[in-house]
Amino acid sequence: MIALTQIAGRARGNYAITVSGGILAAIAVIAIVAPWLSPNDYLHTDFDNILSSPRFGGGHWFGTDDLGRDLFVRTMMGIQVTLLVALVASFVSLVIGVLYGAIAGYVGGRVDAVMMRIVDTLYALPFIFIVILLMVVFERNFLLIFVAIGAINWLDMARIVRGQTLSLREKEFIEAARLTGVSTFRIIVRHIAPNLIGVVVVYVTLTIPQAILVESFLSFLGLGIQEPQTSLGALVDAGVNQKESASWMLLIPGGLLALILMCFNFLGDGLRDFFDARQSP
Amino acid sequence: MSLLDIDSLTVRYGDETAIDGLSFTVNAGESVGLVGESGSGKTQTALAILGLLPRNATVTGSIKFDGEELQGAGDRQLDTIRARRISIVFQDPMLALNPYLRIGEQIARILIEHQIAAGRAAGERVIEMLDAVGLPDPGRQSRAYPHQLSGGMRQRAMIASALITEPDLLIADEPTTALDVTVQAQILELLNAIRKNTALLLITHDLGVVAGYCERMLVLERGRLIESGPTRDVFRAPQQAHTRTMLDAAPRMTRQDYPAPASGETLLDVDAVAVSYREPRHGQLHAVRDVDLQLKQGETVAIVGESGSGKSSLVRAILGLIPARSGTVSFCGETLARNAGSRAAEIRRDLQLVFQDPVGSLNPQMRVADIVREPLLVHEKQSSQADGKQRVVDMLEQVGLDDVFLGRYPHELSGGQAQRVAIARALILKPRVLVCDEAVAALDGSVREQILQQLRELQQTSGLSILFISHDLGVVRAISHRVLVMYLGRLVELADNESLFDRPLHPYTKALIDAVPVPDPEVARSAAMLTGEVPSILTPPTGCAFHPRCAYSVDRCARKMPQPRDVAATIVACHRAEELDL
Numbered sequence: 001m002i003a004l005t006q007i008a009g010r011a012r013g014n015y016a017i018t019v020s021g022g023i024l025a026a027i028a029v030i031a032i033v034a035p036w037l038s039p040n041d042y043l044h045t046d047f048d049n050i051l052s053s054p055r056f057g058g059g060h061w062f063g064t065d066d067l068g069r070d071l072f073v074r075t076m077m078g079i080q081v082t083l084l085v086a087l088v089a090s091f092v093s094l095v096i097g098v099l100y101g102a103i104a105g106y107v108g109g110r111v112d113a114v115m116m117r118i119v120d121t122l123y124a125l126p127f128i129f130i131v132i133l134l135m136v137v138f139e140r141n142f143l144l145i146f147v148a149i150g151a152i153n154w155l156d157m158a159r160i161v162r163g164q165t166l167s168l169r170e171k172e173f174i175e176a177a178r179l180t181g182v183s184t185f186r187i188i189v190r191h192i193a194p195n196l197i198g199v200v201v202v203y204v205t206l207t208i209p210q211a212i213l214v215e216s217f218l219s220f221l222g223l224g225i226q227e228p229q230t231s232l233g234a235l236v237d238a239g240v241n242q243k244e245s246a247s248w249m250l251l252i253p254g255g256l257l258a259l260i261l262m263c264f265n266f267l268g269d270g271l272r273d274f275f276d277a278r279q280s281p
Numbered sequence: 282m283s284l285l286d287i288d289s290l291t292v293r294y295g296d297e298t299a300i301d302g303l304s305f306t307v308n309a310g311e312s313v314g315l316v317g318e319s320g321s322g323k324t325q326t327a328l329a330i331l332g333l334l335p336r337n338a339t340v341t342g343s344i345k346f347d348g349e350e351l352q353g354a355g356d357r358q359l360d361t362i363r364a365r366r367i368s369i370v371f372q373d374p375m376l377a378l379n380p381y382l383r384i385g386e387q388i389a390r391i392l393i394e395h396q397i398a399a400g401r402a403a404g405e406r407v408i409e410m411l412d413a414v415g416l417p418d419p420g421r422q423s424r425a426y427p428h429q430l431s432g433g434m435r436q437r438a439m440i441a442s443a444l445i446t447e448p449d450l451l452i453a454d455e456p457t458t459a460l461d462v463t464v465q466a467q468i469l470e471l472l473n474a475i476r477k478n479t480a481l482l483l484i485t486h487d488l489g490v491v492a493g494y495c496e497r498m499l500v501l502e503r504g505r506l507i508e509s510g511p512t513r514d515v516f517r518a519p520q521q522a523h524t525r526t527m528l529d530a531a532p533r534m535t536r537q538d539y540p541a542p543a544s545g546e547t548l549l550d551v552d553a554v555a556v557s558y559r560e561p562r563h564g565q566l567h568a569v570r571d572v573d574l575q576l577k578q579g580e581t582v583a584i585v586g587e588s589g590s591g592k593s594s595l596v597r598a599i600l601g602l603i604p605a606r607s608g609t610v611s612f613c614g615e616t617l618a619r620n621a622g623s624r625a626a627e628i629r630r631d632l633q634l635v636f637q638d639p640v641g642s643l644n645p646q647m648r649v650a651d652i653v654r655e656p657l658l659v660h661e662k663q664s665s666q667a668d669g670k671q672r673v674v675d676m677l678e679q680v681g682l683d684d685v686f687l688g689r690y691p692h693e694l695s696g697g698q699a700q701r702v703a704i705a706r707a708l709i710l711k712p713r714v715l716v717c718d719e720a721v722a723a724l725d726g727s728v729r730e731q732i733l734q735q736l737r738e739l740q741q742t743s744g745l746s747i748l749f750i751s752h753d754l755g756v757v758r759a760i761s762h763r764v765l766v767m768y769l770g771r772l773v774e775l776a777d778n779e780s781l782f783d784r785p786l787h788p789y790t791k792a793l794i795d796a797v798p799v800p801d802p803e804v805a806r807s808a809a810m811l812t813g814e815v816p817s818i819l820t821p822p823t824g825c826a827f828h829p830r831c832a833y834s835v836d837r838c839a840r841k842m843p844q845p846r847d848v849a850a851t852i853v854a855c856h857r858a859e860e861l862d863l
Contacts, residue, residue: 172642176706178657179600181629190655194646 010072017271020263027260040070042077043228050123055249063248064236073232074117075253081231082212082260089211090204092150097157098200102188105160105165116162127152135223145224149211149281157203164199205268209261216257232257282348284309284449284480285330290342290352292334292504299325301504302342309449312473312481314512316488316526317724321482321501328450332359341770346725348448351657365395368443372455378427384482385411387441388460397446397747410441413475423844425482429493432588433464437471438587444475451476454484461587462580462752463811467489486725488531489755489798490517499862500524513802525623530726531755531800548746549576549599549632549714556594556770563573564820568594570770571608573845576714581747583761585754585793587675589813591770592750596716599631599748612714630660633707637719639699643691650687653677653705660710676705679733697728701735716748721756733760754797766790769818776851784863786853789827791863825856 035042038061045068058147060069104115115225131148140143167191168174177187216233218224225231232253239250283306286838287696292300298597300322301336301556307313311821317323323355323777330344332351344351346362371377379387385407392403404423411419414437427435436456443451453472457465472481483495491498491512498515500508500523507521518526528544556569569591584592601617612628643652653673657664664672670740680701691699700720707715713719717736733756751757757764764781766789774787785791792811811832815824830837837856845854855861 070315172636172638176634176636176642176703177627177644177655179602179632179634182655182709183659186659190647191644197646225294225810259512264600 004178014274016266017274020266020270024260024263027079027263028083028255031083031139032074033074035073035076038070038073038076040073042069042073042230045069050117053114053246054252056257062187062252063246066246068241071252072248073231075235075256076231076233077262078232078253081225081229082257083213085149085231086208086211087145089149089153089215090208091148093153093157093207094200094204096150098161098193099156099276100154100195101161101163101185102159102165102192103163106169106184106188106192108166108169112162116159119158122151123155131218132223133155145215145218148218149214152214153207155209157200157207160203161196161200164196165192171211177248202268202272205264205271209268212257214262232260283307284347286343286345287326287330288343288345290326290329290344292329292567294337294521299338299504300329300582303501303504303506304342305499305506305509306602307450307480308354309477310480311497311615312476312483312495314491314498315482315484315501316491316498316527317501318486318727319746320503322504323486323501324454325502325504327369327484328452329484330452331363331367332356344643345622347413356435364391364448365397365446366448367450367452368448369454370436370439370443370448370456371450374432375427377439378435379425382423383426384430384438388423388445391442391445395446406445407441410445411438413473414438414441414444416441418425431814432460433468436460436464438466440468441470444479447477448479450482453484453485455486456483456567458487460633461815462754463796465490466811469798477747480808485752485800487801488516488528488726492800492802492804493622493798498502500527513741516800516802526727530730546578547575548578548608548613549574550611550614551575551595551599552609552611553778554598554610555606556591556598557606557715560819567821568770569598572765572772574765574775576746576748577788578713578746579744581740581758581761581765582747583749583751583764584767585751585791586767586773587752589815590767591818592767593718595767596634596718596748596750596769600634601629607667616619630656630710632714632716633710633712634716634718635700635703635707635716635720637722639696639703639723640694642692642703643694643699645785646693647690649677649682649689649702651682651689652691653709655794656706656710659684661701672709673705676709677702679708679739680705683730695728696724697732700724700728700732701745704735705831706733708745710744712745714746714748716750718750719752720749722751722753727757736760744852754782755793766793769816769821771826772852772854774829774851774853774855775845776853780849780851784806785850786851786858786861786863788831788833788861788863789854792830825854833857 052064054061062075065071065074100115104112134144134148174187174191177191182190215224215231216236219231219233220237222237225234235253236250236257239253242249288304288308290300290303291298303322310797315323315326315761316779325334329340330351331688332354334340340352342352343468349362351359351362375701378384385404386412386485388407389403389662389819392406398406408419408423410424412651416422416434416437422430422434427438430438462466469490469517485488496508498512499506500515500521502523507520507533508515512669515524516694519528551574553571554569555571555813555850557566558566558568560566567594574594581704584595586592594603599604617628634700650670650673653676654669655668657672673687677684677686679831680838682698682701682705686694686698686702694702724732733842734748737760740747749757749761758778761778763775765775766781766787768789772792774781774785776786781790782794785794796811811830816826816829824840825831825834825843835857841856843856845852848858
């Protein structure tokens, strides 16, 4: 593995990475720290200030919602939940997808054929329908969202990793390792996986916004996070209902959601350029 | 006035200088060789002349063509010169030809674009030209797509497209490097014969090519012109040390003093090994048919053949990387299992391989120390960390690398250094047989010479046996004790080094030897040239596979397959081995 400091040093020259990465880091830190600094909490109903508009004097920086709850704290909480869902879902898809794809691609032959047909079959299932069904059968539940989102994202990851592994497998350094007697497991872990990092990192940064969107979409439909907890998608849903009387309830969480998505997309683009440049010096 | 006049041309990429103050001229109709090792700026020069350098290049100096300044000229002005008055032939015709256009069509487009001919007349010109470059059945071939032609035929088509406008200057950038040696000779002869009044700027790393085909030569080193003059004079009395090193490193087909091994114990016994692949629609592809070979302790056996001769398949079967269809391979009297992958770990460690592409055979994400150490981790798990490290350092030292390389990644190494690392990895387990698959083909002349010397020394000190696969007879001549020549999957001739090179018994061996360009302008080019190309292995000729290209073939050759037999201490597969005087 190339030293992290070296990577960091070279990434610094790339504005897409530094700017969008910096914004994301700032948002994440604020979302975690700020609720403690605010005098309000996410459950407390302030009956004196229902649907009050954002102002800095009155303690409700982003205003309040139709139940008088402080929107600033709720938005920060929404960001936490959204980022958490996205990261955990991407991590799930990363682990399953990379292992599955690398094994299918490296072992090849019949194993590969069977494994990839399973992926094809899963692809064919109508995802939203399955999620709705899951939600109906089981209790609505935070964990279920992770599982559901991870369960679709790993399919793409597995396909991409498999394709990459197929071309890596033909490389001479893999043949050299086989000749030396290196075990299949060690070849996958030591020789294949490290060479997949570029592709995988880029793809993960592109699946994160996808996971965020899916979570927001589920929450918007009322299938996601359970009240009184909230996510950006749920906040946008609440905001849409009040869009005439309290536009801030839609604009603030919606704007932040858009900003986060954009940053992840730019980050992915930047990383792709960065790793491409490294592969062809 | 000279046709091309380059004056203090400099090309920079950021801080790196690719070409540094280069000045030279090319006169009308003359042939000039531009030689240098990789990275010396040969191709950059060609691209600069044609205005094809990438945008991030900073170019200064002057390039005058027929009095007209090309440096800094716009595409519109260059378009009146390029293709019409200056043409280029690239190294890889597959990349230079558009895969979606028929051969005839893409050549005709040049005529149409430059308003030289149109319609039917253009088509006729193209067919005439394809005929002139020796494409058989040009009418039919002009309707073929590039992938339907063989490598040599594609390069002929490329030459046709370059010369169809009758340019004043033809730039040929390593035009034969991607081709087999017998085809290389044909293409070079063709280039020389067909160009008429066109001046030729031949870019090559192969001094043999320059010696045979160029009147003058220019030697580049790291972007600088270090020597120029008539080819004869440069070869006879090189002024610069670098030129001398390059000349010394050029394979000369002279035997090095290289004592044969004393002990005669047979290490590796290959008995009637055959390899075949399943090809969709064609059934079985027989890559190797019944080849016998013995490798003795401390001996180097070279396997020689053009592409498609099955040499790589044969060694992969010996190493157990692919299954042999029939026959056996035994190592120290013990038969290796025929199934790929099931070899015992102990045998595995005694047979190691070095690949052609030094960089590709090293994991880009691992440091040199870890690459060389990995075999130890697999085979000697009990050995300590410190001991392993010491052995890696010692091994690197043996292949001529000091310990600053331990922390490097493969992309930080030069080709020669990377190949040394690959050799170190192969040798760290102290194998008894080292297989080198075109291990020096990708290296520059002087580096190749060093690596060969290194292998010789390792063999002398440790009694290593080497199986050396190569298409380069100069290298084979220099390193091997015995040579196995293969053609279309069959053994053609197996003899010791001297007898094979001095008294070849098979016409194919003789043709291979003659096709090697000799780096000496005084030696007349061999007139007898092998015609045609290696036939497809899917549809091998009847009888002797070589008979369609053989100058000595008789009826019997087309009917009956000659079996390998002993003739004067040589094993040869030719009906007429005794009667022919080659």
